[in-house]
Amino acid sequence: MTAENYAFIRLLVQAFDDLGLGEVEFLPGSVTRDGLHRFFRILAVHRGSFDGLLSRMDEEGVGGIFVRPCLQVPGGNIRDRAKKLYFQTLILIKRYFEGEKSASLVKIKAVAAYLADLLRRSEETLIGLTVIKNYDDYTYNHCLNVAILSLGLALRLGMSKKLLVSLGTGALVHDIGKVRIPAEIINKPGILTEDEWKVVKRHPVEGLAFLLRRWGISRETARMFPAVLEHHLGMSFSGYPEFMRRKAPGFLARIIHIADFYDAVTTPRVYNKSPFSPVEAMEFLMDHSGDRFDPVLVKAFVQMMGLYPVGTVVRLSTGEWAMVVEKPSEAVPLDRPVVAVVADDRGVPLRPRRLDLSEEPVEVVGVSDQSPWEIGLDPTRVTLTLSE
Numbered sequence: 001m002t003a004e005n006y007a008f009i010r011l012l013v014q015a016f017d018d019l020g021l022g023e024v025e026f027l028p029g030s031v032t033r034d035g036l037h038r039f040f041r042i043l044a045v046h047r048g049s050f051d052g053l054l055s056r057m058d059e060e061g062v063g064g065i066f067v068r069p070c071l072q073v074p075g076g077n078i079r080d081r082a083k084k085l086y087f088q089t090l091i092l093i094k095r096y097f098e099g100e101k102s103a104s105l106v107k108i109k110a111v112a113a114y115l116a117d118l119l120r121r122s123e124e125t126l127i128g129l130t131v132i133k134n135y136d137d138y139t140y141n142h143c144l145n146v147a148i149l150s151l152g153l154a155l156r157l158g159m160s161k162k163l164l165v166s167l168g169t170g171a172l173v174h175d176i177g178k179v180r181i182p183a184e185i186i187n188k189p190g191i192l193t194e195d196e197w198k199v200v201k202r203h204p205v206e207g208l209a210f211l212l213r214r215w216g217i218s219r220e221t222a223r224m225f226p227a228v229l230e231h232h233l234g235m236s237f238s239g240y241p242e243f244m245r246r247k248a249p250g251f252l253a254r255i256i257h258i259a260d261f262y263d264a265v266t267t268p269r270v271y272n273k274s275p276f277s278p279v280e281a282m283e284f285l286m287d288h289s290g291d292r293f294d295p296v297l298v299k300a301f302v303q304m305m306g307l308y309p310v311g312t313v314v315r316l317s318t319g320e321w322a323m324v325v326e327k328p329s330e331a332v333p334l335d336r337p338v339v340a341v342v343a344d345d346r347g348v349p350l351r352p353r354r355l356d357l358s359e360e361p362v363e364v365v366g367v368s369d370q371s372p373w374e375i376g377l378d379p380t381r382v383t384l385t386l387s388e
């Protein structure tokens with residue numbers, strides 16, 4: 001280090017400490033000299049939160065530079081950090097869908113990158129959080145769960161960082177077009193009429209139009225927009241929208257299609273109070289592998305979700321009933337997930353208790369074909385009230 005750059009390095013270290021900055025990434029070919037100047041000027045003068053830094057970068061049009069928060073929050077384990085990120089992201093998605101200017105593309109991209117980082121460190125923790133559903137504000141949780149499942153799948157396929165960010169960003173907003181669908185159609189308890197169904201089927205196109213207006217065309221958005229437009233298309237073209245020419249969905253759309261299907265059918269809706277159990281959803285995916293869903297991706301998805309996907313209701317060798325809350329980590333046998341014990345051997349409900357089957361002489365002896373809701377269990381409540 002020379003005397004001239006000492007002050008600069010000090011400024012950077014200070015900024016990393018003060019703002020909770022963990023990583024800065026410069027995308028080759030996307031950063032201009034002017035953009036770099038603006039970025040370092042902001043770092044030198046900004047004295048606020050990490051969130052504020054993102055807003056400043058957005059206001060000043062700094063492009064091609066990704067910043068990510070530091071993951072080493074003192075005193076917090078990865079489960080706490082993942083939960084915090086989950087709920088912060090929900091707020092961000094809600095704000096974005098409601099048209100708040102503060103919820104910008106820069107922030108959504110940063111969250112997508114942060115989710116990918118956490119997934120890389122602890123896939124089981126993040127995937128465990130996808131059992132969190134919200135019956136009333138379905139769309140926000142759905143978009144976030146789809147982003148987690150899509151990114152998890154993409155990481156297993158070794159996708160590049162650049163594509164991961166495009167995929168995660170696209171997944172986080174993939175249903176933005178639903179804001180244009182009247183609430184009475186979205187929340188209709190019965191079967192939709194043909195006209196109402198036509199309105200619903202327009203949401204990928206409406207979503208694309210919205211994002212085009214908001215974010216414009218760039219190399220980054222051009223990668224993610226097809227994923228938003230084609231996330232219901234399916235391999236057999238049986239989905240929507242209908243194109244003039246038969247066109248296979250892009251790779252990112254095929255990933256989102258699987259994650260979207262899985263999360264949607266395992267979540268109760270106003271028109272369907274008895275969703276698929278995780279095992280039923282996996283069976284459907286496998287049954288339609290090759291026609292509706294990309295077979296290679298289905299295979300990777302099945303491997304990712306594991307033998308007992310999170311949310312599966314199981315019987316233990318103690319006779320107790322439990323719900324799977326975390327798949328086993330890499331080093332642990334496939335049949336030893338982390339569960340929440342929810343009822344005793346007579347089916348009497350218990351306060352959910354966390355039990356890591358890799359550490360206990362207890363085994364899974366049976367799998368229920370019912371979803372948690374069908375037996376009066378709310379997976380969100382179980383996950384959030386779990387005692388160690």
Ligand SMILES: [Fe+2]
Pocket residue numbers: 174175203231232260
């Ligand atoms: Fe959708």
